[in-house]
Amino acid sequence: MTVLQRLFSFNGGVKPAYNKEASTGLPIAMAPMPAQLVIPLHQSIGGTPRPLVAAGEYVLKGQRIGGADGDVSSAVHASTSGTVVAVEMRLMPHTSGLSARCVVIQPDGREEWIPRQPFDYRGATPEQTRDYLRDAGVVGLGGAVFPSYLKINPGKSGKLDTLVLNGAECEPFITCDDVLMRERAASILKGALIMREMLGAARVLIGIEDNKPQAIAAMEAAARAANEEAGHPAMQVVAVPTRYPAGGAKQLIRVLTGIEVPHGKRSTDYGVQCFNVATAYAIYEAIALGQPLISRIVTVAGNVARARNYEVLFGTPMRDLVDLCDPRPDSDRVIMGGPMMGLLMPADSVPVVKAANCVLVGSPKLFPAPPPEMPCIRCGECAKACPADLQPFELYWFSRARIFGKAQEYHLFDCIECGCCAYVCPSHIPLVDYYRFAKSEIWARETQKEAADVARERYEFRLLREERDKQEKAAKLAARTVAARATAAAALAAAEKPVITAADVAKKALITAALERARAQKAGVRQENTGNLTPGQQAEIAAIEARRAEIREMAKPHLRQDD
Amino acid sequence: MTSYLFIVLGAVLVNNVVFVRILGLCPFMGVSKKLETAAGMGAATTFVLTLGCGASFVIDRWLLMPNQLEYLRTLSFIVTIAAIVQLTELVIQKTSPLLHQVLGIYLPLITTNCAVLGIPLLNVSLRHNFLESLLFGFGSAVGFTLALILFAGIRERLEAADVPIHFRGTAIAMITAGLMSLAFMGFAGLDKYK
Amino acid sequence: MLAAILVMALGAVLLGAALGYAAARFRVEGDPLVEKIDAILPQTQCGQCGFAGCKPYARAIAKGEAEINQCPPGGDEGIHKLADLLGRDFKSLSAEHGIEKPKSVAIIDEQACIGCTLCIQACPVDAIVGAAKQMHTVIARQCTGCELCLPPCPVNCISMQPIAESAETWKWKYPAYRINPAPREAA
Numbered sequence: 001m002t003v004l005q006r007l008f009s010f011n012g013g014v015k016p017a018y019n020k021e022a023s024t025g026l027p028i029a030m031a032p033m034p035a036q037l038v039i040p041l042h043q044s045i046g047g048t049p050r051p052l053v054a055a056g057e058y059v060l061k062g063q064r065i066g067g068a069d070g071d072v073s074s075a076v077h078a079s080t081s082g083t084v085v086a087v088e089m090r091l092m093p094h095t096s097g098l099s100a101r102c103v104v105i106q107p108d109g110r111e112e113w114i115p116r117q118p119f120d121y122r123g124a125t126p127e128q129t130r131d132y133l134r135d136a137g138v139v140g141l142g143g144a145v146f147p148s149y150l151k152i153n154p155g156k157s158g159k160l161d162t163l164v165l166n167g168a169e170c171e172p173f174i175t176c177d178d179v180l181m182r183e184r185a186a187s188i189l190k191g192a193l194i195m196r197e198m199l200g201a202a203r204v205l206i207g208i209e210d211n212k213p214q215a216i217a218a219m220e221a222a223a224r225a226a227n228e229e230a231g232h233p234a235m236q237v238v239a240v241p242t243r244y245p246a247g248g249a250k251q252l253i254r255v256l257t258g259i260e261v262p263h264g265k266r267s268t269d270y271g272v273q274c275f276n277v278a279t280a281y282a283i284y285e286a287i288a289l290g291q292p293l294i295s296r297i298v299t300v301a302g303n304v305a306r307a308r309n310y311e312v313l314f315g316t317p318m319r320d321l322v323d324l325c326d327p328r329p330d331s332d333r334v335i336m337g338g339p340m341m342g343l344l345m346p347a348d349s350v351p352v353v354k355a356a357n358c359v360l361v362g363s364p365k366l367f368p369a370p371p372p373e374m375p376c377i378r379c380g381e382c383a384k385a386c387p388a389d390l391q392p393f394e395l396y397w398f399s400r401a402r403i404f405g406k407a408q409e410y411h412l413f414d415c416i417e418c419g420c421c422a423y424v425c426p427s428h429i430p431l432v433d434y435y436r437f438a439k440s441e442i443w444a445r446e447t448q449k450e451a452a453d454v455a456r457e458r459y460e461f462r463l464l465r466e467e468r469d470k471q472e473k474a475a476k477l478a479a480r481t482v483a484a485r486a487t488a489a490a491a492l493a494a495a496e497k498p499v500i501t502a503a504d505v506a507k508k509a510l511i512t513a514a515l516e517r518a519r520a521q522k523a524g525v526r527q528e529n530t531g532n533l534t535p536g537q538q539a540e541i542a543a544i545e546a547r548r549a550e551i552r553e554m555a556k557p558h559l560r561q562d563d
Numbered sequence: 564m565t566s567y568l569f570i571v572l573g574a575v576l577v578n579n580v581v582f583v584r585i586l587g588l589c590p591f592m593g594v595s596k597k598l599e600t601a602a603g604m605g606a607a608t609t610f611v612l613t614l615g616c617g618a619s620f621v622i623d624r625w626l627l628m629p630n631q632l633e634y635l636r637t638l639s640f641i642v643t644i645a646a647i648v649q650l651t652e653l654v655i656q657k658t659s660p661l662l663h664q665v666l667g668i669y670l671p672l673i674t675t676n677c678a679v680l681g682i683p684l685l686n687v688s689l690r691h692n693f694l695e696s697l698l699f700g701f702g703s704a705v706g707f708t709l710a711l712i713l714f715a716g717i718r719e720r721l722e723a724a725d726v727p728i729h730f731r732g733t734a735i736a737m738i739t740a741g742l743m744s745l746a747f748m749g750f751a752g753l754d755k756y757k
Numbered sequence: 758m759l760a761a762i763l764v765m766a767l768g769a770v771l772l773g774a775a776l777g778y779a780a781a782r783f784r785v786e787g788d789p790l791v792e793k794i795d796a797i798l799p800q801t802q803c804g805q806c807g808f809a810g811c812k813p814y815a816r817a818i819a820k821g822e823a824e825i826n827q828c829p830p831g832g833d834e835g836i837h838k839l840a841d842l843l844g845r846d847f848k849s850l851s852a853e854h855g856i857e858k859p860k861s862v863a864i865i866d867e868q869a870c871i872g873c874t875l876c877i878q879a880c881p882v883d884a885i886v887g888a889a890k891q892m893h894t895v896i897a898r899q900c901t902g903c904e905l906c907l908p909p910c911p912v913n914c915i916s917m918q919p920i921a922e923s924a925e926t927w928k929w930k931y932p933a934y935r936i937n938p939a940p941r942e943a944a
Contacts, residue, residue, distance in 0.1 A: 042924065096927040373932075375725065401723035433932035440928040447926075452800035455901045458882040459802045459810060600844065622768070630760045639768060646772035650779050657783040664790055664819075665844040 008258040010251045012387040013243040014420045016172050016340065018211060023175045023299050023307035028183055030311050031298075031324065037079050037105040037315030038090050038351045039065065044139040045146045046072030053103060057084045062114040062292050065103045068134050074147040075137040078105055079294040079313035081112040093318070093336055093353055097346035105315065116290035121194060126153075129198060129287075136286035137293040137354075142166060142177075142247070142276035143337060145355045148283065151273060154199045161271030163201035164256055165192055165280055167208040167215065168240060168247035171338030174358040176297040177277050179309045181208070181215035185222035188277050189235060191284030193226065196234065199273055203234050205256045206277070209246055210239040244340065245418040249274040251387050263414055278357075298352055300324065302361035303331045312352045318359050319348040327361050335360040339367065340419040374427035382421035382431060388414050392421035396431050399438035404445070407438050415439075567698055570691075572753070574702030580678045581710040582740075582747035587678030590669045591711060592736060601715035603662040604669060605708025609701065611651050611673050612682060615644045616700025619683035620693050640683050641674070648674045678707060714743065790819045797838045801830045802881035803903030805855045810881065824848065829855035830902070861917040862900040863907070867892050869914035876906035876915060 042048040049066030053059055059078040066076035082105045089099040121129045133149040140146045154160050165188070169177040181188060192204050206223065208216050216239050223235040240246050240255050250261050252274060259270045267273060275283075278296065285291045294314060298321065301307040305326035312321060318334055335342040336356050352359070382392035390411055398407035415435050422431040580586050587608075594604045619640045627633055652670050656663045663670065673679055682703045686696040717739055726735050794815035801811070806827035808814040817823035818839070825839040826848040833850065840847045850857060865876070865885070872890040877883075884900045887893030895906075895915075906915050920926070 092924065094924065094927075096922075096924065098922065098924055098927055100924050397723040403723055406719075406723075430932050433929065436929035437931050444926065444928055448799070451901075452798075454899065455800040455802065455882050456795070456811070458884070458899065459800065460812075462881060462883050594844070596844075597841070626764055626768075630764060632761050632764060635761055635764065639765065642765075642768055642772065646776055649776050653776075653779045653783040660789055661793065661842075665842075 006258075007238070007240065008255055009241075010246075010254045010387050011389055012385045012420060013245060013251075014385055014423050015242070016244055016423065018242075019173050019301070020175050020178070020211070023173070023301045023309055024178060024214075026306075026308045028179050028297055028309045028311055031313070031316060031321060033080065033107050033109065033313070034316045034320045035107075036085070037082075037107060037313060038102045038317070039076060039079060039105065039315035040090070040092050040100050040102045040351065040353055041066040041076055042092075042100050043076055043145060043314070043354045044074040044137075045144070046070060046074065048101070049073055049076050051087050051101065051103060053078075053084050053087065055084055055086050058082070059084055059105065060112050060114045062116070062294055064135065064137075064292070068147075072147060072150060073134075074139050074149070075135045075292070076103075076314075077137055077292040077294050078103070079315050080105065080107045081110055082107040091346060091350055093343075093345055093350035093356065095343045095346070102315075102351070113291075118290050119287045121198065121287055126198060133283065133286060135292075138279065138282045138286050139293070139354050140276055141278035141282060141296055141354065141357065142249075143341070143355055143357055145353075148275070148279055151275065152195060152198050153268070154201075154273075155266070155268035157271070159200040159271075160268065160273055161202055162257055162273075163192065163196050163199055163204045164249075164253055164272060164274040165204060165206040165277050166247055166249065166252050166274055167206055167212075167219065167277040168252055169212070170209060170242070170244045170247035171340055171342075171358075172244075173301040173360055174299050174338050175301075176299045176309050176357050178212045178215045180281060180297050181212070181277055182218045184281060185215075185218040186225070187284045188219075188280045189222050189226045190288060191280035191282070192235070192275075193230075194283055194287050195275060195280065201273070203236065206235065206237045207240045207246075207252045207256050208237065209242045211242040244420065245387055245416070248387060248416050248418060250416070263411055293354065296352075296354065296356070298356055299358040300361070301358065302335070303328045303363040303366045304361050312356075314353055315351045317349050317351055318345065318356075321352065321359050322348060322361055325361075328363065330363040330365060331361045332364060333362040333367075335362055340423070341417060370430065371428045373429050376427055376429060379426060381424045381426065385420040385424045387418060387420060388416055390415060392431055395438070396429065396434050399434040402438075402441070404438055404442050408442065412438055412442070567695070570695055570698050571702035571705075574699055575706040575709060576747070576750040577753050579706040579710060579747050579750070580682070580703045581707055582744040583751075584678075584681070585744075586681050587676050587707055589672060590676060591707075591714065591740070592733065594666060594669050595711055595715040595718055595736070597665075598712065598715045598719060600662070600665045601711040602708070603659070604666055605704075605711050607651055607655060607666065607670065608673060608676070608679070608707055609704035611644065611647050612679055612704035612707075613697060613701045614647050615640075615679055616683050616686055616696045617693070618643050618647065620686060620691075620696040623683075623687055624693075636687065637680075637684070640680060644679055644683075645674045648679075678703065710743070710747075714740065717743075791815045793842060794818050794839065797831070797835060797842065798828060799830045799835065799901075801901040801903045803830060803901070803905060805829050807854065818843070824851065826851045827854045829857050830860075832857040859919045861902040861919045862897045863895045863902070863904070863915050864897075864918045865893050865895055866914040866916070867894065869912050871912055871914075873911060875909035875911065879905045879909045881905060 041051060047068070047070030050069050051065065052067050053065045059065060059081065061078060061081045063078045064075050065078050065084075068075045085104045085106045087101065087103050090102040090104070092098060092100040092102070119129070119132050121132075124132070130149040130152060133152065134147060138148045140148060140151070167177050167181050169175070192206075195201075196204050206219055208219065210216070216237060220237045223237050227233045227235050238256055240252070245251055246255060249267070253267055253272050254260050257272055259267070259272060261267045261270060282293050282296075286293065295311050296314070297309050298312045299307070299309050300321050304322065305328065307325060310321060310324070318336075322331075322334065334345045334348045336345055337343060337358055338360060342358070342360055376393060376396065378393060380393065382396075383390075386392050394410045395407055395412055395415065398404070398410065399412070412435060417432050417435060419432050422429065425431060574580070578584060581588065581591050590604055590608070594600050622639055622643060623636060627635060627639065648671065651673070652663070655666070655670065682700050683696075686699055689699070691699055718736060721735055721739070730738070791812070795812055798811040798815055804810065806814045806823065808817055808823070814823060814828065818825060825843065825845060826836050828835055829850060836850065837847055839845070863885075870887075870892050872887065872892060874887065874889050874893070876893060877885045877887055881903060882899055882901055884896045885893050885906060886896065902917065904917060907917070
């Protein structure tokens with residue numbers, strides 16, 4: 001069934017010692033139930049799910065304990081049945097050593113499931129299926145933990161050309177995808193078929209590094225069976241050359257299809273979407289079996305006597321896993337992930353989460369401290385090794401000198417932090433640390449800027465509001481003064497009327513006489529334009545005159561008051 | 564025709580106004596921190612210098628020389644250039660306020676930029692005709708811009724470099740300028756290869 | 758002599774006329790620079806710079822009436838950015854305008870609050886909610902940490918609390934090579 005597939009290549013990459021054999025000897029084993037499960041609510045990229053349970057509540061295996069919050073977020077579930085002991089801050093599996101909100105569950109040992117129903121994705125709308133997957137907590141299990149429901153979206157065109165299943169697993173020591181493909185190939189492909197249908201993809205390419213012959217054989221057999229069943233050769237297993245980081249999404253897409261996804265574009269713009277094989281398996285479990293994501297395969301390797309892959313419930317302390325594998329006495333650290341991209345854990349008590357593909361036990365002998373950082377000699381090895389086609393030395397200088405704008409100009413954010421540059425650097429410069437530093441500084445500045453913009457808007461609105469209030473108040477005050485004057489004048493006039501002295505009478509007589517004279521004079525001078533008018537016009541004039549008189553009457557108290 | 568080309572090339576490279584004639588160092592050190600500002604300053608200087616050379620030629624040939632007023636040359640050149648600079652400043656302030664703000668004091672200082680007065684005076688002593696004067700002015704200004712942009716590019720890199728603390732800022736800039744000057748000396752004798 | 762005076766006078770009159778015309782022709786209205794400066798300022802609206810908000814300070818800088826080192830919340834980094842934008846030299850923060858503090862938010866001790874609304878009136882970004890004789894509270898996300906609500910409070914129930922580091926705000930540190938003491942050699 002293996003069709004001769006033309007392979008492409010990505011630039012750069014390195015070939016570190018793989019150290020994979022130690023953990024592939026034994027089949028996947030179920031890790032024993034720990035005394036307590038500590039399940040962090042924040043396990044995927046995006047918003048932290050809101051807790052749905054409180055201390056003291058009884059939860060079933062697979063019950064949702066954290067609901068997705070926001071557009072990018074994914075639900076979290078109880079890994080087993082038991083009682084919620086606490087919802088509190090616990091040390092999280094991250095280098096920072098900070099705490100995050102976790103649900104602590106005391107297992108009751110009965111493993112009582114919630115009712116499990118297969119999801120009819122053919123009968124549901126794509127939105128309903130995506131919502132279902134979000135609530136089933138399915139995220140990318142390759143390590144990036146990006147919510148999968150967002151990726152199962154064919155994009156603008158509505159149809160994809162290729163679905164890429166990523167089984168490359170290029171990072172040293174890690175074998176969880178390898179053993180998963182060996183043992184559960186058929187289920188992975190069922191998951192892939194579901195995704196293919198939802199994405200409308202024409203073909204499925206399964207890329208596996210050629211250092212995993214058993215996984216390739218298993219997947220090929222399963223693909224043959226699936227293709228025969230479907231009567232259509234859609235599935236194709238492709239062995240890709242072993243070179244780190246062939247398992248990077250962009251790198252694998254490039255190797256399999258020759259498409260180089262440019263800066264600022266998505267692979268779906270080019271008709272390709274990429275999923276990890278473990279994610280395909282999780283989707284199969286969620287849709288065909290109705291089981292949310294509550295466990296994953298974790299490789300335990302490194303400085304242990306019996307490295308092995310375990311199926312681990314989320315929330316299991318890493319220490320329990322390490323103890324299963326007989327760690328050697330000089331072990332001094334636990335790394336989540338592989339030696340190239342993994343994160344150093346603050347303690348071995350942190351729980352296994354969705355991102356934990358590997359629990360790597362380290363020792364000073366296995367991972368000796370790097371030699372002192374020497375000055376950059378501008379040899380350009382890092383640029384040759386960079387699989388993202390960046391110029392790592394430029395990024396390094398600008399990150400180091402904190403010239404972040406320039407670092408961004410050199411596309412710092414296209415860096416996948418694979419560590420190839422630091423691996424080849426003859427001066428032992430921890431390049432990735434510099435990039436991580438620069439990236440988090442830039443993010444912090446962006447959040448600061450957003451906060452400043454909000455503050456500016458609110459401040460300007462406040463100024464506007466104050467101005468408006470002032471004007472409204474002034475207008476109201478003016479209206480009130482007018483009204484008050486009118487009433488005061490009326491009162492004054494009423495009060496004055498009865499008291500009329502002789503002098504007043506004389507004065508009034510004088511005024512009346514003067515007015516009389518003026519009127520006589522006015523009458524004498526006939527206005528030119530008021531001759532030969534129609535009765536209608538005259539009536540209009542009379543009405544206007546009447547109004548004028550009225551206004552004059554109204555104005556009188558003011559005139560009086562003013563003098 | 565070739566002689567015109569040589570006037571321009573000579574002014575740009577061989578007798579670069581900054582690196583070889585060592586004229587106009589004040590803006591050269593002052594506004595070479597950023598590439599954009601350097602380019603802006605270069606453009607402004609090119610405009611002023613070309614126009615200044617033309618205007619001073621006209622004044623010299625048709626106003627001063629017929630009236631035997633050569634002793635007023637420096638005075639009248641400075642007045643003319645000052646007016647042209649003022650004009651440029653007004654135009655820049657209108658068209659690019661940011662460049663105006665960034666060039667800041669250096670824009671009016673083009674007036675006293677020795678390159679801007681020096682080139683018209685050189686024009687006179689070299690007995691250039693009108694076209695030659697314009698080309699010489701333009702070429703020198705392009706040389707100035709080239710020097711400024713090259714230098715600004717290097718200084719932007721120096722920002723990210725490990726410079727010993729006592730050499731940071733102007734000190735390392737001076738050293739760099741000296742090295743670049745040496746490099747430009749290499750253009751001497753370019754005309755031998757025609 | 759007369760000729761010289763005439764020539765210079767003629768030149769002066771001509772150039773003066775040309776410049777006068779240009780000044781009228783290229784008159785500048787408004788100042789887009791203010792917006793650019795304002796974008797750099799942290800928008801705490803705290804008034805520590807001596808102006809009634811970030812915008813007035815930006816206007817003063819643009820006019821050259823204020824120094825660029827009067828904004829404590831912006832810190833050295835803000836001054837660097839202003840210096841870059843304006844082509845001026847960096848100056849360290851002027852002490853009379855305050856010192857750079859870690860970013861904080863105001864917290865109202867709700868037990869002690871008497872509901873006087875004075876802080877609500879003082880908040881430049883309307884980040885305090887409450888009503889007369891009702892308890893007030895700060896919307897932490899909108900609080901800029903300007904401290905303007907502290908002085909009006911008659912019962913001193915508002916305090917500034919530095920923002921704790923969380924998973925969202927945690928930053929990778931600047932890589933520094935750890936120097937370990939050399940193992941002591943056996944004598």
